[in-house]
Amino acid sequence: MEDVAELSPARARERFRAGERAPTAGWCRGWTQANLIAVPAALRYDLLLFAHHNPRACPVLDVGEPGAWSTALFGGDLRTDLPGYRLYRDGRPVADLGEVTAEWREDLVPFLIGCSFTFERALLAAGVPVRHLELGTNVPMYVTNVPCRSAGRLSGPLVVSMRPVPEELVGTAVEVSGRYPRVHGAPVHVGDPAGLGIGDLARPDFGDPAEVRAGEVPLFWACGVTPQAAVMASGVEYAIGHLPGHMAILDARDDDYRVG
Amino acid sequence: MEDVAELSPARARERFRAGERAPTAGWCRGWTQANLIAVPAALRYDLLLFAHHNPRACPVLDVGEPGAWSTALFGGDLRTDLPGYRLYRDGRPVADLGEVTAEWREDLVPFLIGCSFTFERALLAAGVPVRHLELGTNVPMYVTNVPCRSAGRLSGPLVVSMRPVPEELVGTAVEVSGRYPRVHGAPVHVGDPAGLGIGDLARPDFGDPAEVRAGEVPLFWACGVTPQAAVMASGVEYAIGHLPGHMAILDARDDDYRVG
Numbered sequence: 078m079e080d081v082a083e084l085s086p087a088r089a090r091e092r093f094r095a096g097e098r099a100p101t102a103g104w105c106r107g108w109t110q111a112n113l114i115a116v117p118a119a120l121r122y123d124l125l126l127f128a129h130h131n132p133r134a135c136p137v138l139d140v141g142e143p144g145a146w147s148t149a150l151f152g153g154d155l156r157t158d159l160p161g162y163r164l165y166r167d168g169r170p171v172a173d174l175g176e177v178t179a180e181w182r183e184d185l186v187p188f189l190i191g192c193s194f195t196f197e198r199a200l201l202a203a204g205v206p207v208r209h210l211e212l213g214t215n216v217p218m219y220v221t222n223v224p225c226r227s228a229g230r231l232s233g234p235l236v237v238s239m240r241p242v243p244e245e246l247v248g249t250a251v252e253v254s255g256r257y258p259r260v261h262g263a264p265v266h267v268g269d270p271a272g273l274g275i276g277d278l279a280r281p282d283f284g285d286p287a288e289v290r291a292g293e294v295p296l297f298w299a300c301g302v303t304p305q306a307a308v309m310a311s312g313v314e315y316a317i318g319h320l321p322g323h324m325a326i327l328d329a330r331d332d333d334y335r336v337g
Numbered sequence: 338m339e340d341v342a343e344l345s346p347a348r349a350r351e352r353f354r355a356g357e358r359a360p361t362a363g364w365c366r367g368w369t370q371a372n373l374i375a376v377p378a379a380l381r382y383d384l385l386l387f388a389h390h391n392p393r394a395c396p397v398l399d400v401g402e403p404g405a406w407s408t409a410l411f412g413g414d415l416r417t418d419l420p421g422y423r424l425y426r427d428g429r430p431v432a433d434l435g436e437v438t439a440e441w442r443e444d445l446v447p448f449l450i451g452c453s454f455t456f457e458r459a460l461l462a463a464g465v466p467v468r469h470l471e472l473g474t475n476v477p478m479y480v481t482n483v484p485c486r487s488a489g490r491l492s493g494p495l496v497v498s499m500r501p502v503p504e505e506l507v508g509t510a511v512e513v514s515g516r517y518p519r520v521h522g523a524p525v526h527v528g529d530p531a532g533l534g535i536g537d538l539a540r541p542d543f544g545d546p547a548e549v550r551a552g553e554v555p556l557f558w559a560c561g562v563t564p565q566a567a568v569m570a571s572g573v574e575y576a577i578g579h580l581p582g583h584m585a586i587l588d589a590r591d592d593d594y595r596v597g
Binding site for chain 1: 381385386389
C-alpha cells in the first residue's frame with residue numbers, strides 16, 4: 078500500500094481523480110497544498126482585491142484564466158483532481174461533490190490560495206507535534222468574529238485553523254510557521270479562543286475536532302477557507318471551493334514559500 | 338522659507354495644488370511617497386493581477402473606487418495634489434500636466450504603488466549618501482530589458498531607479514532597503530548596467546542623470562513607474578500616471594513599511 082506522504086502530486090491527483098476522498102494533511106510531504114476558490118469573472122477583481130486586503134488569510138499563489146482548469150502551478154485538472162469540492166449558489170453551500178466538471182462554468186476564474194498544511198512538515202521537523210496528523214483527521218477550522226477588510230461586493234469573517242501546541246513549544250511553532258508568510262505565516266492568535274469569538278473548540282465549523290490537552294495552548298492560524306466564508310457572507314451567486322481540508326496539491330515545493 | 342523636508346503631507350499637497358512643480362525626493366521626511374497609475378475600470382483586474390505578479394516593481398499600497406479621487410491613505414485630491422501628471426492615450430504619453438481634474442474620467446480606478454523614496458531617509462541615517470538628494474535633482478530611472486510577468490492585456494519591461502553607492506556601503510544599502518519590502522526592498526541588480534540592458538547611465542529614460550564616481554557602484558531598484566511602461570507597451574487606451582519622480586505623498590509613515 079502506498080504511503081500517502083511519499084506520493085508525488087501527480088500520483089495523488091490521479092487517486093483523487095479516480096474517486097478517493099480524504100483530507101490531504103500529511104499527503105505528498107514537501108509539496109505545497111492550496112485552497113481553491115473559483116468565482117465568476119465579474120467578481121474576480123473584487124476577489125483579487127479582497128485577497129490583497131487580507132494577505133494573512135488569502136495569500137494568492139496562482140490565478141487561472143476564465144474557464145481554465147489548470148494553472149502554472151497546478152498541472153492537473155482543477156475540476157476533478159481535488160479530493161472534494163463545495164458548490165455555492167447565492168452564498169449558500171448547496172452540494173459537496175467529488176468532481177465538478179459539469180459545474181465548471183466557462184466564466185469561472187480559479188484562484189489558488191496558500192494553505193497552512195504547507196508548513197506542517199517544518200513544524201514536525203522542529204519537534205512540534207501536529208495533533209490532526211497524529212489522529213489522521215482533518216484540521217479543525219473556525220469562523221471567527223474578526224471581520225476581514227472588505228473589497229467591492231466581498232466581505233466576511235476571518236476563518237482560522239487550530240493546532241494545540243505544548244506550552245514550551247509555542248515559541249518554536251510561531252517562529253517556524255513565521256518563515257512561511259505566503260502560506261499564512263505565524264499564528265494570528267495564541268491562547269483563549271474567546272479572543273476570536275470562538276465558543277467551543279470541540280465544535281469546529283469545518284474539519285474535525287482536535288483535543289487541547291493539559292499543558293497545551295491552542296494556536297490559531299489564518300485559513301484559506303476565508304474566501305469561502307466571504308462567498309457565503311456576501312451572497313455570491315455562484316462559486317466553487319474545495320471541501321475544507323481537501324486541498325489542491327501543487328507542483329511547487331514547501332521550500333519555495335520559505336523565507337529566511 | 339519652508340524646508341520641504343519638514344512639511345506635512347497636507348502642506349506639501351497644498352503647495353502642489355497651488356501649482357508648484359518639483360520632484361518629491363527629500364520632501365516630507367518620514368512620510369511615505371507613492372506612484373500613481375489610474376486605469377479604466379475594465380482594466381483594473383489586469384492591473385491588480387499585473388501588480389500581484391510583479392510585486393517587487395508594483396507593490397500596491399492602496400486602491401480607490403472607480404472615479405474616486407482620494408483613498409484611505411491619500412487624504413488629498415488625486416487630481417490636483419501631485420506635482421505632476423502624465424496622460425496616456427493608446428499607450429502614448431500625450432501630455433504632461435499640472436492637474437488632471439478635467440481628465441479624471443468617472444471610470445478611472447486609481448492605484449497607489451510603493452516608491453523607493455520611502456527608504457531614502459533610512460539610507461541617509463545608515464550613512465549611505467543619496468546622490469540625487471545631494472544634487473537636488475530627480476532620481477534617474479531606466480527602462481530595462483527584463484520583461485515583467487504579463488497579466489491579461491498588460492505586459493511590459495521592468496523599470497528601475499538607480500543610486501550610486503560607495504563600494505564599501507553597498508552591503509549596507511542592500512540591507513537597509515531590504516527592510517522595506519513593500520516599497521521595492523533590496524536592489525534587483527548591483528553593478529554593470531549592461532546586465533539590465535541599460536546602455537548609457539548618463540541618459541535615463543525618466544528623471545535626471547546621477548554621476549557614478551570612482552569607487553562607486555550603481556545600484557538598481559525596481560521602480561513604480563513600471564506600470565506606466567506597461568501602459569505604453571500594451572497600448573492602453575487611456576491612463577493617468579504621476580510624472581516620474583513627482584509622487585503622491587501619503588498620510589502614512591515610512592516606518593509603516595519597515596519590517597525587522
